[in-house]
Amino acid sequence: MGLDRDACTEYLATSGALAASGVENDAFRVTSNYLNHHVQSKMHNLSISCAMVCVILLASAALLGTFGIMKRQISAVLITGVMYILAALFAVFSLVIMHCKRNSRRETGFVDDPLVNPVEYNEARIFSNSWSMLLGWAGSAVIFVASIFWLFLAKVMRYNQLTFFF
Secondary structure: OOOOOOOOOOOOOOHHHHHHHOOOOOOOOOOHHHHHHHHHHHHHHHHHHHHHHHHHHHHHHHHHHHHHHHOOOHHHHHHHHHHHHHHHHHHHHHHHHHHHHHHHHHHHOOOOOOOOOHHHHHHHOOOOOOHHHHHHHHHHHHHHHHHHHHHHHHHHHHHOOOOOOO
């Protein structure tokens, strides 16, 4: 049945540790490609988390900013500006993580299978950043500029209470 193994397989051990333990022909040996895929997966999840935080901050800031303008609440407008700064910061985090992920993946290949060595496939693939990365950087810059405008609006509302929108 194929269950005649004497030793347990350590999936997270390096090849040097497996050779020292006496396991020579292990089909599930962890290669550097597998460990790199694990790091790539964590970087991908972290980037998605930062993007989700950015979207949540922007959505809640839009609601809070609308309330602040309609009810003339200076503190709500000020908090909206701070939330926009935080959204821009998390957008930059997400873009930097994706940039690092793409640069490290360019050197190691594109195959996500841990048992296949992607060296022979690297010559046929070219990794390049296209319009989506530039759009992300432009979007984070726009969010930062919008945060400055929200903070400026809070300052205008503070010193011109009677003439604001009337």
